[in-house]
Amino acid sequence: MASKALTDMAVRNAKGRDKPYKLAAGAGLYLQVMPNGSRYWRMKYRYGAKEKLLSIGVYPEISLKEAVEKRDIARAQLRAGQDPSEEKQLVKLKAQLSADGRFEAIALEWLESRRDLAESTWSKAKWMLETYAFPWLGRRPIEDISTAEVLAVLRRLEAQEKIESTQRLRQICGQVFRYAVATGRLDRDPTSALRGALKTAKNRHYASITDPVKVGELLRAIDGYTGQLTTLCALKFAPLVFTRPGELRKAEWAEIDLDAGQWSIPAEKMKMGVAHIVPLSKQAIAILRELQPVTGKSRYVFPSIRSLRDPMSENTVNAALRRLGYGTDDMTGHGFRSMASTLLHEQGWTSDAIERQLAHSERNPIKAAYNRAEHLPERRRMMQAWADYLDKLKVQNSKPKLKLVG
Missing domain, CATH: 3.30.160.390 (Integrase, DNA-binding domain)
Structure with missing residues (x-):
């Protein structure tokens, strides 16, 4: 009533x-x-x-x-x-701190100016500042913070062997200091003298299978997976779309048009902050139609096994691969990207189409706009040919030849 x-x-x-x-x-x-x-x-x-x-x-x-x-x-x-509550707290904190030019106030101001970042990137930067920088630098007037003082903060994190996080924190703090320079509250960025003073992380290489015969073995193993249906469908879907694992597990039914054969990922979910279209092959659509009666009432295509309101855990796909006998040095959820990139290049598809489908950034804005507009028809043909190729690998032990669709 x-x-x-x-x-x-x-x-x-x-x-x-x-x-x-x-x-x-x-x-x-x-x-x-x-x-x-x-x-x-x-x-x-x-x-x-x-x-x-x-x-x-x-x-x-x-x-x-x-x-x-x-x-x-x-x-x-x-x-x-x-989130209205978070926005209220941020406004209140900015009002309290902005007058005295403390590092925390200016960092929050910088964060507010970077709402254009992907939500995950923005939230991670805020969390790192709150966790690793504010306790030691937050209340300090930003013009009084020395290079040695910033280095001491970074060394605390480096001592925990969190090398990538240390480098990321240096970058974030540098952006805050440069923002203060740009807004007339600081003369120089104290982090600029830190290059070479910190350990560097080794390049991360995600384990991947690129030998066609072994790819076929992997696909057959996936078909034999006996765990949760949602996990099985995610395992089958991953090689067909080769998106980043975070994009896959956070896929929403509202983003998918089964009739049009298209998955439209909004910019805020993408690493590069640019909306992305994933053409769906007939095989990918069949997997989604099989899953829809099970998870269709959820927001997420691949929800958590514990709650339909949350996305699948970031460890689910990798854990399933381990259960199938593939160790961390053999194959990872991220490895489906390398698999597709290597084999598609070998088969003669254009680098522009492959890179665009991988959602890698294009530094030239004119070329980036062209790629988004002109490569979609080619990508649609490529994604269907790729799915057909994977089907062939599952039923034969030698490398099949793929005839490109004109």
Whole structure:
């Protein structure tokens, strides 16, 4: 039964009772009335599949009209993919710190200016600053921070043998310092003198199988997997689309058009921050149609086995490969990308089409626009030919010849 709209008179006349109670104001907003007569505006909402609560203010300091306006702002933030509670905390913290030019204030300001980054990249940068930089540098005036002081912070992380994270933190801090230079609050970036002072990480090589005969063996092993259906379908789907593992496990049904044979991944999910189209072969569509009755009511195509509200764990595909007998030095979920790249190049497909399908960045913006516009028909042919090729590998022990589709 729908409740009547909350009025100013009802808010003014709300009195305390034996227990706290609520007066609904619509769209998640309500007035919480406490036994002592205190009245608080709250808003209930969902973000990232979790129910959350936003504190809007105290009545009568915040009127009903003001509370509704703040609720509408919060709803607009949700539509933009932002968490209203986090946005409120960030605004409050920036107001507290921005006046004195401390490192933490300027770092948060820089983060806010980089909302163009992929959500995963933005969140990782924020987490690294909060975890590894703010405890030691956060309260320091940014103009007083020396190169030696930054090095000491980085050495703490390096001592834990987190070499890649150390280098990443140096890069993030450098971006904060350069932002301070650009906005006139600093003369130089103290991290610029740190090149060569830290250990460098070895290039990461993801184990992959590129020998056609062994690829066929792998595909037959996958077909024989006896675990969860969702995991089996992810294993079968991965070599057909060769996206990054994070893109695969976070695939959403709303992004997939089975009739058009296309998976459209939004920019915020992509490593390079550019929307990506994955043409789906007949084989890939068949896998999704098989899975749809099982996970179609979930947001995610490959949800967690524990909860349909969360995506599959980042370890699921690799763990399944281990169960099939493939060790970390034999094959990884990321290795399907190298597999496809190597064999497609050998078969004569154009490098532009392959690189675009791998969603590698193109530094030339004019060429990048051309690639996105012109290579999709070729990529559609390539992805179907690739799926047909994999089917052939499963049933024969020698390298089949692939005739390119014109």
